[in-house]
Amino acid sequence: SSGINAEYGGKKMVNGKNRARIENSKTTNSLTLDPSEVGDAGSCTCYAKGVGTQDEVTITLVEGEGSDIKITRKKSALVCNAGQKRRCVLKFKVTSKEIKKKDIVKANARICKLVGGRQDCEEPKGKRGNFKRKFRNPSTEDSGQYVLVYNDRGVETESAAITLAIN
Numbered sequence: 390s391s392g393i394n395a396e397y398g399g400k401k402m403v404n405g406k407n408r409a410r411i412e413n414s415k416t417t418n419s420l421t422l423d424p425s426e427v428g429d430a431g432s433c434t435c436y437a438k439g440v441g442t443q444d445e446v447t448i449t450l451v452e453g454e455g456s457d458i459k460i461t462r463k464k465s466a467l468v469c470n471a472g473q474k475r476r477c478v479l480k481f482k483v484t485s486k487e488i489k490k491k492d493i494v495k496a497n498a499r500i501c502k503l504v505g506g507r508q509d510c511e512e513p514k515g516k517r518g519n520f521k522r523k524f525r526n527p528s529t530e531d532s533g534q535y536v537l538v539y540n541d542r543g544v545e546t547e548s549a550a551i552t553l554a555i556n
Contacts, residue, residue, distance in 0.1 A: 456541040459484045460548035468554045469527050477524040479551050481537040484518055488541070493518040497541065503534040503550060513537065529555045 395402040395411065404411040410421040461482045469477035479500060483493050495515055500522040501507035513520035524531050534550035 456544040456546055457485050457487050458539050458541050458544075458546040460537050460539060460546060462537075462548055462551050464551060465549070466552040466554070468556065469524065471528055471555050472526055474526075477527045477531075477553070477555075479522045479524075479535050479553065481513070481520050481548055481551075482518055483520065483537070483539050485541070490517045493539075495520060497539055499538045501536055501538060503536060507536070507538065510538070524553075524555075527555045531555050 395409070400407075402409040402411065408422050412421070461484075463480035463482070467477065467479060481500070483498065485493060495513050498513050498520050499507075499510040500513045500520070501510035511522060513522050515521050520537060522535065532553055532555045534552050536550050537548040539546050
């Protein structure tokens with residue numbers, strides 16, 4: 390079959406696993422590590438096979454200025470009822486080996502709705518890396534995917550999305 394396969398750190402890369410996204414089209418093939426991390430420095434070998442042709446290339450990922458910020462979400466999906474009195478809350482945790490907890494501040498964070506890019510971004514509530522966005526009296530218009538974006542010295546790290554459904 391045609392397409393691209395890759396090995397990284399001696400392991401075969403599988404689309405959708407371990408941050409790997411492999412895309413094949415009629416004219417291009419690509420491997421994306423998303424998010425890439427400072428620890429990704431090393432070699433990746435890509436094998437491309439097309440109709441009657443085959444090639445391989447080794448790419449060296451170079452460690453540069455970066456951030457070791459990690460963002461985890463409390464849940465991958467949250468369901469709330471429209472107009473509910475009980476709070477509907479998206480929760481994220483930001484951690485770093487380089488930055489003290491007390492220095493992981495909400496001023497560097499935004500929780501954004503994803504609609505063809507980041508929109509409706511707000512500074513979250515919280516401190517010491519524990520951040521949340523509350524929806525009081527939510528409506529169906531609030532439904533969608535939300536991410537936390539943390540800016541560490543000009544390097545943005547984006548979380549995986551939380552899907553919010555308002556019934």
